[in-house]
Amino acid sequence: xxxxxxxxxxxxxxxxxxxxxxNCILKGKFKIENKLTNPITSGDYVDIKINEGNNxxxxxxxxxxxxxxxxxxxxxxxxxxxxxxxxxxxxxxLKEPYTKxxxxxxxxxxxxxxxxxxxxxFNKIDILDYDEEKNLNIIVKKYLDIGFKILIISxxxxxxxxxFARLIGYLRSKLAERVGFEPTKGY
Numbered sequence: 001x002x003x004x005x006x007x008x009x010x011x012x013x014x015x016x017x018x019x020x021x022x023n024c025i026l027k028g029k030f031k032i033e034n035k036l037t038n039p040i041t042s043g044d045y046v047d048i049k050i051n052e053g054n055n056x057x058x059x060x061x062x063x064x065x066x067x068x069x070x071x072x073x074x075x076x077x078x079x080x081x082x083x084x085x086x087x088x089x090x091x092x093x094l095k096e097p098y099t100k101x102x103x104x105x106x107x108x109x110x111x112x113x114x115x116x117x118x119x120x121x122f123n124k125i126d127i128l129d130y131d132e133e134k135n136l137n138i139i140v141k142k143y144l145d146i147g148f149k150i151l152i153i154s155x156x157x158x159x160x161x162x163x164f165a166r167l168i169g170y171l172r173s174k175l176a177e178r179v180g181f182e183p184t185k186g187y
Contacts (some may be wrong), residue, residue: 002062005044013040013058017047022056024048036078041067043083045072066114087174089167093124094136101139108148119149119170126154126160 003017013024026040040046040061047060067083070104090107092099104120111118120143122136140150149170156163 001050002045003045003046005040005042006045007170008038008041015046015056017048018140022048022050024056024058025082026058035076036069036080036155038080041083043067043085045084046160049117058090068110068114068116085116086177087119087171090118091118092120092122094122094132094139095127117174119151119167121149122152123155123166126157126159 001017003015005013007014011025011027015022015024017149022051024046024070040058044064045062046058047062048056049059050056050165065084066085068081068085069078070076072080088107088111090104092104100182108118108120108129110116115170125136128136136152136163140152143150151160151167153167
């Protein structure tokens with residue numbers, strides 16, 4: 001049965017098939033063939049064989065459409081963070097904590113390289129003073145000028161509610177593209 005990996009913990013993988021979660025273990029041969037620290041990650045499509053109870057064995061790993069990988073500084077191995085990604089939200093703030101612009105840029109480079117749509121979301125607008133807001137506007141303009149989607153919100157104060165609606169709209173439209181229908185309010 002074909003399913004999608006929703007969680008990985010050590011040698012165990014949660015795989016969702018028709019809204020049922022199976023606790024799966026990977027056949028050993030995949031670990032030997034793979035030069036990554038993790039042969040499977042969240043977002044991977046796999047075939048599983050059901051054993052006793054809700055346990056199963058992962059029998060086959062489908063080719064990934066894309067993935068984001070983090071390389072180790074200690075060895076030449078890579079660690080896949082997620083796969084088959086449609087969209088990435090880069091959630092950041094200018095304060096408490098400060099998100100470095102270089103971090104945002106690295107995220108954008110990764111998403112563009114792997115053909116993933118990024119959306120930059122600046123949160124905590126409510127705690128910025130006048131000068132910090134001016135600085136944020138300069139940063140936002142630069143990213144908008146090169147074509148990135150940006151939203152400014154305050155999750156705590158619930159201001160900029162139009163941007164929350166836009167964010168939900170972006171997420172729903174991407175989900176609708178993937179599954180072929182417009183999701184209900186439950187999503």
